[in-house]
Amino acid sequence: MIKVLIVDDQSIIRDGLEAILTTDPEITVCGHACNGLEALKLCKEHAPDVVLMDISMPEMDGIEATKAIRKRWKKTQVLVLSMYNNHEFVNELMDAGASGYVLKNTGRLELKEAITAVANGHRYLAKPVQATLEESQQAMVGSNGGERYHSLTKREKEIVKLIVKERTTVEIADVLSLSTGTIETHRKNIFHKLDVRNAAGLVKYAMERGWELT
C-alpha cells in the first residue's frame, strides 16, 4: 500500500484527488493539507510514502515545502502536481528534491502511474515537463542555479497587492501615507528579490504562486 498525502489549497480539488486515488487498491490517502506548513505537520504525523504537492498556496508554497520535507524525511517522495509548465518551476522543484512533476491537465491514469513510479524510487516527469526541462538546460549551461527566492516583508507584500490592483507609485504612497520615494524603494527591493523586471512580471509571479491578493 502506498500512503499518499494530498497538498492543495483548494478543498474541492483535494476531495477530487482523494476520490480518484481511493479507487486504486494500491493507494491509500492518509491526509489533506491546504498549505506547506500543514503539510509538514502531517508528514511528521503520518510519514507518507508520497506527497502529492501543488505549488500555488498561501502561507508556505510548494517549493519551500518540498525542500523542507526532503530534508527531514528522506523516505518521503514528493510528486508535484501543477498547472504550470515553466522552466523556473520545474528547475526549482527538481532542485528542491521533488521526484516527479505532472500537470493538472493529465488524466487519472497518468497520475496513478506517476504515484507508483515515485513510490518505487523512480523519477517521473510528464512528457511536456521533460521537454521544458531539456529546453531550459540548453539555455542554462552552467548558470547560477540557486536560491532565487526570498520571502517578502509584510510591507512589501502589502505593496504587491496594490500593484496587482493597478495602483501607481503615487497612489500607493497616498493610500499608505508614505512618500513616493519609499514606495519606489520597496518596488525596487521587491523586483530584485523576486528577480522580475517590471510590474507585469511581478503580477505573473504572484498569481502563479497563488498568493493572497485580496
Place this chain on the structure above:
Amino acid sequence: MIKVLIVDDQSIIRDGLEAILTTDPEITVCGHACNGLEALKLCKEHAPDVVLMDISMPEMDGIEATKAIRKRWKKTQVLVLSMYNNHEFVNELMDAGASGYVLKNTGRLELKEAITAVANGHRYLAKPVQATLEESQQAMVGSNGGERYHSLTKREKEIVKLIVKERTTVEIADVLSLSTGTIETHRKNIFHKLDVRNAAGLVKYAMERGWELT
C-alpha cells in the same frame, strides 16, 4: 436523477469532480468538456440539467459559454465553480444567466448542495460570493453594467503574451519587426478593450481567465 455536465480545462479536476459527484445517487455525470465550445456541443447532445462551469479556459471562457447556454437551452442551469471571488466575475456571470456560484475551496458537501439547489430552480451563492455581490452593488448603484468584454485580435493576443513575458514596447517591436508606434497603438487598444489601466492589470486579467500565455 440530475444530469451534470462538467466543464473545466484541467482534466485531473474534471476526473476529480466526476469521482466526487458519482458517489451521490441523485447525480449522474453525462459528460466532460475542456472549454466553452465543447460545452455547447455537449449541451446539444445531452441536454444536461446542470452545467458545472469553470471560468478560466482557452478557446471560449466560462462567461461567454454561460451566455450561449442560457440563451439556447433555457432548462439547463449553470453553476459556476471558480477559484476567484471578485465582483467583476460574479456580476458578469450572474448577468450572463448563471444560477449559482461556488468557490473551489468549498467542500464536496456544499458542492452537492449547490447542484441540487440549482437543479430545482433555486439560486445558490456561496457565502463569500454573496458578500462580494452585495459589496459591489453598493458601489455600483446604477453604473454601466454591460458588455465590458471584447475579444482581442490575433495580433493583440500575440502582444499580450509578450507583455506577460516582461517584454517592453521596444523589445516587442524588435521581435515582431514592427515600429514601436504600432506596438503602442496595440497596447492602447488592448487596455481599452479589457478596461485595464496598465500592464499589471492586463496580466491579472489574462491569468484570471486562464488564457494561453505560452
Place this chain on the structure above:
DNA sequence: CAAAAAATACCTGTTTACCGGTATTTTTGG
C-alpha cells in the same frame, strides 16, 4: 466588389517606471 475590421505607423505631450546609489529611523529577535 465594397465595407468593415485589423494591422500598420506617426505625433505631441505628461507621467510613471525603473536603475543605481545613499542614508536615517524604527522594529525585531537573540
Place this chain on the structure above:
DNA sequence: CCAAAAATACCGGTAAACAGGTATTTTTTG
C-alpha cells in the same frame, strides 16, 4: 541590550509607459 532586519526617505538620471489623437495600408468578410 545590541545587532540585524525592516521601513522609511531622497537624489539624479534614462527609459518606458500612458493618453489623446490621426491616418494609411492590408486583410477579411458579407
